[in-house]
Amino acid sequence: MSRESLEARLRQIGAERYHDKHPFHHLLHSGGCTPDQVRAWVINRWAYQAAIPMKDAAFMSRCTDPAMRREWRSRIEDHDGGVEEGGGIRRWLKLAEAVGLDPDFVASGRGVLPATQFAVDAYIRYVRDMPLLQAVASSLTELFAPKIHEQRIEGLLQHYDFASTESLSYFRKRLTEAPKDVAFGLEWVLTHADTPEKEDMAAEALIFKTNVLWAQLDALHSAYVEPGRIPPGAWHPGEGLA
Numbered sequence: 001m002s003r004e005s006l007e008a009r010l011r012q013i014g015a016e017r018y019h020d021k022h023p024f025h026h027l028l029h030s031g032g033c034t035p036d037q038v039r040a041w042v043i044n045r046w047a048y049q050a051a052i053p054m055k056d057a058a059f060m061s062r063c064t065d066p067a068m069r070r071e072w073r074s075r076i077e078d079h080d081g082g083v084e085e086g087g088g089i090r091r092w093l094k095l096a097e098a099v100g101l102d103p104d105f106v107a108s109g110r111g112v113l114p115a116t117q118f119a120v121d122a123y124i125r126y127v128r129d130m131p132l133l134q135a136v137a138s139s140l141t142e143l144f145a146p147k148i149h150e151q152r153i154e155g156l157l158q159h160y161d162f163a164s165t166e167s168l169s170y171f172r173k174r175l176t177e178a179p180k181d182v183a184f185g186l187e188w189v190l191t192h193a194d195t196p197e198k199e200d201m202a203a204e205a206l207i208f209k210t211n212v213l214w215a216q217l218d219a220l221h222s223a224y225v226e227p228g229r230i231p232p233g234a235w236h237p238g239e240g241l242a
Contacts, residue, residue, distance in 0.1 A: 003190045006199050010137075010189075010206055012163050014144040017210035020151065022217040024225065027152050031159025035100065036237040037159065043235050044116045044216060046106050049092045051120045053079045058128040071184050074175040076178050077087050088177075091170035096166035102242045111235030116221035123212045130205070133198055136187045137205035141213065142182035149174050 001009070019025060028041060063069045077089050081087025093103040105111075110111045127135045149171040156163040165172075193202045216241075223230045230236060 001196065006190055006202070007201070009203055010140060010186075011143065011193070013203060013206050014141070015182060015212070016142040017207065017209065018141065019111060019213040019217055020148040022214060022221075024221045025148070025152075027217055027225065029155030029159075031155065037220075038162075039101055040100050040235060040238070041098055042092075042101060043106055043111055043227050043240070044095070044113055044220055045220045047106075047109060047112045047116050048094060048119050048123075048216060049089055050109070050126055051081070053089075055127040059132075062128075062132065062135075068188075073159050075181055078173075078181075080119055088173065091173065095167050095170060097242060098162040098164070100241055103136045105240030111233075111239060113219045113223055114231055115176045116216050119212045119215045119219075120150065121210070126205075126208060132202065133189065133192050134201050134208075137193075137202040138181060138209040139185050139204050140189065141209050142178045143186065145178045145182075146175055149178075151242050170197075174204035179195070186188065206230050 024041070028038070033041070056072060056075045056079075060069050060072055063072065079088040093107060096103050096106040103146060123138070123218060130138075139167065152170050153168055189202050193199045206221060223234060
């Protein structure tokens with residue numbers, strides 16, 4: 001398989017499996033979510049956002065190539081930021097505040113759905129334990145992220161009072177951060193997936209990651225769109241408000 005064919009194979013996985021096709025996102029972006037459904041999404045997505053720099057730190061601890069570590073560490077900087085200005089994590093808490101949640105409650109991780117936590121933990125373990133090729137390939141969902149961020153910004157601004165330039169700053173920033181990250185990751189995968197077996201490994205890693213993202217939305221939809229399905233220990237409407 002040529003580099004072009006492998007890239008086409010990876011992009012086809014996104015076309016078929018990326019979570020922009022999940023019913024919960026269609027509900028959210030079209031203005032169909034209640035305020036509490038939006039809050040549930042913010043609380044549970046926090047678990048994933050907070051885990052990103054941890055999985056990247058775990059990945060870097062395995063890299064023997066200083067050049068690769070230098071390239072990869074910007075991902076941690078993007079999310080953690082500096083002491084004063086913060087990064088993506090702090091911008092996510094601005095969104096939490098805008099939808100009426102106490103940012104400290106969200107940052108505590110309390111109320112996250114069990115399935116969300118299982119999915120996030122599985123992603124960290126995958127990046128920590130699998131071969132580097134698969135760890136890098138699992139990050140390539142960023143190929144498809146700009147499109148969903150654009151849809152989200154447009155839909156939230158159109159349909160929800162909480163949406164503003166400040167509250168949606170996380171997504172606006174990712175429009176420039178994600179392409180930078182994925183350009184390096186994609187080139188690295190296309191270079192190192194140089195046998196049929198490694199091509200399959202890269203594709204399987206990307207499928208795994210799309211499953212991680214899809215499973216989180218399945219959990220949200222089941223708990224907060226279908227009545228009476230909130231599991232024990234998960235967030236209930238009225239908790240953790242500002």
